[in-house]
Amino acid sequence: MRKDAARNHAAILATAARLIAERGPDGFSMDDVATAAGVGKGTVFRRFGDRDGLVRAVVDETSRAWRAQSEALLAADDVPATERVITFVATLFDHVMAALPLVTALERVSTRSIACDENSDLTHRRLVALITRVRPGGDAEFLAHALLAQLRADVLGHLVHQCGLSVPRVRAGVLSLAWDVLSRDPRRVDLDRVVTSTSTRSGTPGDD
Amino acid sequence: MRKDAARNHAAILATAARLIAERGPDGFSMDDVATAAGVGKGTVFRRFGDRDGLVRAVVDETSRAWRAQSEALLAADDVPATERVITFVATLFDHVMAALPLVTALERVSTRSIACDENSDLTHRRLVALITRVRPGGDAEFLAHALLAQLRADVLGHLVHQCGLSVPRVRAGVLSLAWDVLSRDPRRVDLDRVVTSTSTRSGTPGDD
DNA sequence: ATTCAAACGGACCGTCGGTCCGCTTCACCT
DNA sequence: AGGTGAAGCGGACCGACGGTCCGTTTGAAT
Numbered sequence: 001m002r003k004d005a006a007r008n009h010a011a012i013l014a015t016a017a018r019l020i021a022e023r024g025p026d027g028f029s030m031d032d033v034a035t036a037a038g039v040g041k042g043t044v045f046r047r048f049g050d051r052d053g054l055v056r057a058v059v060d061e062t063s064r065a066w067r068a069q070s071e072a073l074l075a076a077d078d079v080p081a082t083e084r085v086i087t088f089v090a091t092l093f094d095h096v097m098a099a100l101p102l103v104t105a106l107e108r109v110s111t112r113s114i115a116c117d118e119n120s121d122l123t124h125r126r127l128v129a130l131i132t133r134v135r136p137g138g139d140a141e142f143l144a145h146a147l148l149a150q151l152r153a154d155v156l157g158h159l160v161h162q163c164g165l166s167v168p169r170v171r172a173g174v175l176s177l178a179w180d181v182l183s184r185d186p187r188r189v190d191l192d193r194v195v196t197s198t199s200t201r202s203g204t205p206g207d208d
Numbered sequence: 209m210r211k212d213a214a215r216n217h218a219a220i221l222a223t224a225a226r227l228i229a230e231r232g233p234d235g236f237s238m239d240d241v242a243t244a245a246g247v248g249k250g251t252v253f254r255r256f257g258d259r260d261g262l263v264r265a266v267v268d269e270t271s272r273a274w275r276a277q278s279e280a281l282l283a284a285d286d287v288p289a290t291e292r293v294i295t296f297v298a299t300l301f302d303h304v305m306a307a308l309p310l311v312t313a314l315e316r317v318s319t320r321s322i323a324c325d326e327n328s329d330l331t332h333r334r335l336v337a338l339i340t341r342v343r344p345g346g347d348a349e350f351l352a353h354a355l356l357a358q359l360r361a362d363v364l365g366h367l368v369h370q371c372g373l374s375v376p377r378v379r380a381g382v383l384s385l386a387w388d389v390l391s392r393d394p395r396r397v398d399l400d401r402v403v404t405s406t407s408t409r410s411g412t413p414g415d416d
Numbered sequence: 417a418t419t420c421a422a423a424c425g426g427a428c429c430g431t432c433g434g435t436c437c438g439c440t441t442c443a444c445c446t
Numbered sequence: 447a448g449g450t451g452a453a454g455c456g457g458a459c460c461g462a463c464g465g466t467c468c469g470t471t472t473g474a475a476t
Contacts, residue, residue, distance in 0.1 A: 002441085002442060002443075002453065002454065003442070003443090004441070004442070004453095004454070004455085005442095005453080005454065005455095008454090008455085029431080029432060029433080030432075030433060030434080031431090031432075031433090034456085034457095039455080039456075040455055040456025040457055041433095041434085041456070041457065042434095042435080042436085042437095042454095042455065042456050042457070043454075043455055043456065045433085045434065045435080046454075046455080050433075050434070051432095051433065051434090112366075112370075114362050114363065114365075114366040114370070116370060139377070139381055141371075141373070142367075142373065142377065142378065142381040143381070143385075145363075145366075145367055145371070146358060146381065146382075146385055149357050149358055149360070149363045150354060150357055152357070152360075152363075154322050155322065155353075155357045155360075157322075158320075158322040158353075159350075159353055162320075162322070162324060163349075163353070165349070165350065169347070169350065170350065173347055173350040173351070173354065174354075176392070177351075177354055177389065180388050180389055180392045181385065181388055184384070184388045210422065210423065210472085210473060210474080211473070211474090212423070212424085212472070212473070213422080213423060213424095213473095216423090216424085237462075237463060237464080238463075238464060238465080239462090239463075239464090242425090242426095247424080247425075248424060248425030248426055249425070249426065249464095249465085250423090250424065250425050250426070250465095250466080250467085250468095251423075251424055251425070253464085253465065253466080254423075254424080258464075258465070259463095259464070259465090
């Protein structure tokens with residue numbers, strides 16, 4: 001990589017991170033980034049492909065520390081399995097909250113609403129692995145999705161900024177929920193009967 | 209309301225609903241709707257204010273049946289409280305799944321990522337009321353948010369279309385989770401100790 | 417039939433993501 | 447050091463889109 005290219009690459013990343021943090025997840029255009037970074041628009045697109053790629057690159061850099069943390073947690077066999085799941089969720093919560101505008105921007109990338117990138121997928125797989133050790137019988141894949149849905153940046157931002165819930169309260173709620181899910185009671189009631197009796201009166205969707 | 213205005217109003221709503229269903233939550237422009245409905249662009253904006261308003265109007269009409277259903281559920285004092293919550297969640301799930309592209313479009317309205325409209329708020333308040341009867345001591349407001357987060361259209365669409373989970377599987381997962389949350393065990397472990405000991409090592413966010 | 421306000425419609429505007437191509441600059445080679 | 451080719455640069459340009467404006471049309475009340 002040429003020297004000027006490396007310099008521009010770093011400048012663009014730093015500028016984008018700053019603009020997103022200052023102006024929110026939608027408060028910047030590609031022109032803004034280019035101008036503020038002191039480069040031409042073409043340079044930004046040459047480096048990162050499109051807006052999507054730029055946001056991903058910034059997130060990727062910012063979340064590097066957390067990824068290492070979660071990787072270490074996977075290998076920490078001395079810690080009880082349940083505690084590892086809870087800690088995984090807690091650290092991810094903290095990470096998302098610390099970079100709310102940035103992660104929100106990631107979730108709003110044009111192509112898909114929910115992140116389909118490698119990092120998100122890796123996070124999910126790791127959580128599945130951890131949950132499986134606690135509840136080998138349960139639907140770990142779904143449970144991981146359910147817990148991760150609680151940690152979506154737009155969800156957390158909504159709770160904190162629109163609804164006015166305090167961050168500690170939300171954090172406690174998320175962790176309690178994770179705990180409940182992990183310690184679920186296997187004596188399942190007849191959920192099917194309760195539910196289908198009322199909901200299938202109109203349309204019976206989802207049974208193709 | 210003048211006759212032609214009423215006719216155009218209905219035509220625009222129907223056309224928008226059709227386009228969203230056919231082409232997905234982002235597959236239509238305001239010009240598209242106007243042209244397909246046989247009216248001028250100005251007419252669409254005069255009626256609905258902006259893109260946001262148009263999508264909301266379509267959703268509002270489509271969800272009318274479900275709103276009545278949920279209202280009846282609130283008043284059904286003969287049904288056990290827990291069953292009412294589960295049924296509430298189940299019918300909302302069915303409603304969202306039946307109109308996935310439309311609800312997804314609603315969630316992507318420009319102003320805010322998470323719906324802040326009157327309907328969403330009403331749904332949340334009703335769910336809070338129902339949950340409070342089951343768990344008077346718990347954080348009903350947060351729990352309602354947590355359950356509703358599972359029913360976000362983009363979340364459900366991701367699980368079904370990207371991850372390939374079947375609709376019944378997701379439905380069962382969501383209802384099980386609701387059940388678990390409602391029947392949570394009040395004997396709380398020392399969650400705080402477990403969590404803060406590991407996660408606060410880096411940054412201690414959220415304790416202002 | 418007259419009248420006028422409500423409604424209409426499409427030309428028009430600003431913004432933005434993304435492309436293109438002529439110019440510049442780096443790094444390597446002799 | 448000077449030459450050389452390619453990698454990199456940058457901003458003019460394009461098409462799409464949300465939203466506005468205003469001259470024209472139309473419905474209904476009198």
